[in-house]
Amino acid sequence: MTDKKISIFSFTKKGGEINIRLMDILKENNISSYTLEKYLTDERMRVLTDLKEKVKKHFSDDAIIFVGATGIAIRSISGYIKDKFSDPAILVIDELGRYVIPLLSGHVGGANELAEYIGAALGATPIITTATDINGAFAVDVFAKKYDLILSSRKLAKDVSAALLDGKPVDIDSDIKDIDVSGIREKLNPSHSKCDLTVRITDKIYDENVLTLIHKDLYIGVGCKKNTDIKKMLDFIYQVFRGKGLDIRAIKAIGSIDIKKDERAIVELSNSLSVPFYTFTKDELKKVEGEFNESDFVKETVGVGNVCERAVLIQCDKLILKKTAKDGMTVAIGRS
Missing domain, CATH: 3.40.1390 (Udp-n-acetylmuramoylalanyl-d-glutamate--2,6- Diaminopimelate Ligase; Chain: A, domain 1)
Incomplete structure (x- = not known):
């Protein structure tokens, strides 16, 4: 259990002791610890003032742990809950450290897994209520x-x-x-x-x-004329993927030549798909080996005759769709 953003809240003296133990147990993570001012006994703790405001601030964390009553936890998170696919893992631990209860995001958010981990470290009993878990069913x-x-x-x-x-x-x-x-x-x-x-x-x-x-194992290389319409670019990529029977959500990254790093159509494509956009110099692209559909015009313009296919193979090892062009836009697809 590492590299997670986890916030911990406690409200009593004994709860503060559990809070400190949790910071030690989860020390490989980015921890934000809060307790009431009179129970500050560790320099890693911060003063807890407005609980709801602090919960709101940390609701984008990977997990929030309350050391105290479940009622406190429920009331403080009630205004921020969306769904199990976006809510953080929410756990409650009693102030004696006897039970660990995952309240929200047991599976997707990892609350059940975190409860098991903390339970083993504290010597506490995880209270798992998710149906597939207690029935031993495939989740x-x-x-x-x-x-x-x-x-x-x-x-x-x-x-x-x-x-x-x-x-x-x-x-x-x-x-x-x-x-x-x-x-x-x-x-x-x-x-x-x-x-x-x-x-x-x-x-x-x-x-x-x-x-x-x-x-997510597909990589695309793209090119386009300057100031290509954003919607036109999106429609083109969607059309190509549908035609190949590929799910566009499987794209892992987009590649192109460095002179296109600020091209709005490609930048917005990257944002729309929530994937990184990598650019490469003409010299890096020239080093990519293979037989490519070269364009003299493109070579004169950017210094390399085929951008999209090379931009795929610099990211992965298998080209599954060679350059496809439409209205000044090009795309190639590869698979890792």
Whole structure:
């Protein structure tokens, strides 16, 4: 348990002692610790004044831990709760350190995992209430988090969990060679019967009734004329991906030549997809080996005859779509 932003709140003398122990247990993380002024016994602690304001400030943290009554925790977080896919892990520990209770984001936010970790260190009992955990059932959201996969549909994810809890079979398979689910498949559908629900680990597009766990393993190289319309660029990329049957959410990074680092259409594409945009010099791109569809015009303009294909292969080792062009825009796609 490292490199997380975690805030801790305590309200009593004994709670402060647990607070200090938690700071030691979680010392590999970025900790913000608060308690009432009269219980400040450690220089790492800060004075707690307005609890709700402090909770609001830290609600973007990875986890918030309350050492005290669950009622205090619930009242202080009630105005900021959104959903389990965006809320931080919320935990409550009694002031004697006997029980650790994950209140919110048990799976996606990691509250259950954190409760188990803290419980082992404190000698406390984790109180886990999540249905899939207590029934020992496969939890698709936990699996997705483990492999850094994106759930294509929250509704379908809930349907899969409900089906498994009802003892119904679910079909699962993987298009990603590094993620083997053969053992899980046998567990979820031991009789190999026809299933109403299907799960696929993939970077491809499936029917909307299939829950896809999207693996971000695609890289694109792009180019465009100066001042290309942003919407036009977005539509172009979406069209190319749909045509190839690839899920655009599987893009891991965008690459281009350095003279395009401030090109608004590409910058906005990066922002829209929430992926990094890397640029490379013409000399770096020239060093990329391979057979490319060269353009004399592009070579005269930027110094290298093919930007998009080279910008893919400088990021990954396999080109799966060569340069595709439309109205002065180009894109190539690769897979890691």
